Amino acid sequence: xxxxxxxxxxxxxxxxxxxxxxxxxxxxxxxxxxxxxxxxxxxxxxxxxxxxxxxxxxxxxxxxxxxxxxxxxxxxxxxxxxxxxxxxxxxxxxxxxxxxxxxxxxxxxxxxxxxxxxxxxxxxxxxxxxxxxxxxxxxxxxxxxxxxxxxxxxxxxxxxxxxxxxxxxxxxxxxxxxxxxxxxxxxxxxxxxxxxxxxxxxxxxxxxxxxxxxxxxxxxxxxxxxxxxxxxxxxxxxxxxxxxxxxxxxxxxxxxxxxxxxxxxxxxxxxxxxx
Numbered sequence: 001x002x003x004x005x006x007x008x009x010x011x012x013x014x015x016x017x018x019x020x021x022x023x024x025x026x027x028x029x030x031x032x033x034x035x036x037x038x039x040x041x042x043x044x045x046x047x048x049x050x051x052x053x054x055x056x057x058x059x060x061x062x063x064x065x066x067x068x069x070x071x072x073x074x075x076x077x078x079x080x081x082x083x084x085x086x087x088x089x090x091x092x093x094x095x096x097x098x099x100x101x102x103x104x105x106x107x108x109x110x111x112x113x114x115x116x117x118x119x120x121x122x123x124x125x126x127x128x129x130x131x132x133x134x135x136x137x138x139x140x141x142x143x144x145x146x147x148x149x150x151x152x153x154x155x156x157x158x159x160x161x162x163x164x165x166x167x168x169x170x171x172x173x174x175x176x177x178x179x180x181x182x183x184x185x186x187x188x189x190x191x192x193x194x195x196x197x198x199x200x201x202x203x204x205x206x207x208x209x210x211x212x213x214x215x216x217x218x219x220x221x222x223x224x225x226x227x228x229x230x231x232x233x234x235x236x237x238x239x240x241x242x243x244x245x246x247x248x249x250x251x252x253x254x255x256x257x258x259x260x261x262x263x264x265x266x267x268x269x270x271x272x273x274x275x
Contacts, residue, residue, distance in 0.1 A: 023224065043072060050088075061131070077136045113150060171185060173188045186223055188227070190229070192212070193237075215250065252266060
């Protein structure tokens with residue numbers, strides 16, 4: 001059977017999904033050069049496989065070669081925003097873009113209803129599958145919270161990614177407003193317990209309660225849940241974020257805002273079950 005046959009993709013994803021459900025320690029290192037980090041001892045690693053215009057793709061390839069097959073490696077992919085620094089950005093016309101993302105001057109919300117944007121994202125998914133990634137870490141799905149009329153189109157876009165790269169895992173970051181409708185294999189969420197707001201601070205209790213309600217619902221559906229909190233290394237807040245996540249049956253990563261190094265707190269024991 002050809003590796004491009006849909007059934008082959010389904011089989012590969014089933015094996016990867018089993019590994020994802022077994023994963024314990026995870027490391028999002030989106031702001032780091034992945035080949036420069038010690039990422040041994042993690043079950044799941046998230047790196048930036050898309051890169052910047054003019055970036056050195058060999059560094060990503062070197063990191064993949066070192067990590068696979070002992071670690072699940074996902075590539076970050078922002079499906080809800082247009083990032084001006086990406087190699088594909090010159091192909092994105094103004095008609096596919098909405099207003100700027102607050103606090104991110106080089107990023108605008110994407111009009112996920114645009115067929116061209118969906119096609120472009122599907123192309124990215126297929127390219128990342130061909131590069132050897134195990135899955136996609138889909139960000140800015142909360143565009144549906146800021147723009148509710150986009151929710152249906154966002155769900156359709158994620159389904160198109162599944163069709164374009166059936167072997168890949170899909171893990172959503174944030175996006176609880178549509179998470180129940182998405183064909184995803186796992187969910188991650190930022191700022192559940194601690195966050196950055198001109199300094200590292202505890203998340204408001206009401207927001208934490210609302211996030212926990214949504215994440216518990218997905219956990220009870222059988223999805224693995226990963227939390228990403230931002231707190232100072234060695235701080236009581238960092239310890240609190242990790243402990244509260246573990247108490248929920250989630251898998252914590254507590255890191256600095258830049259994500260330019262492995263998390264300073266994560267689940268203590270790596271999974272003994274691997275592919």
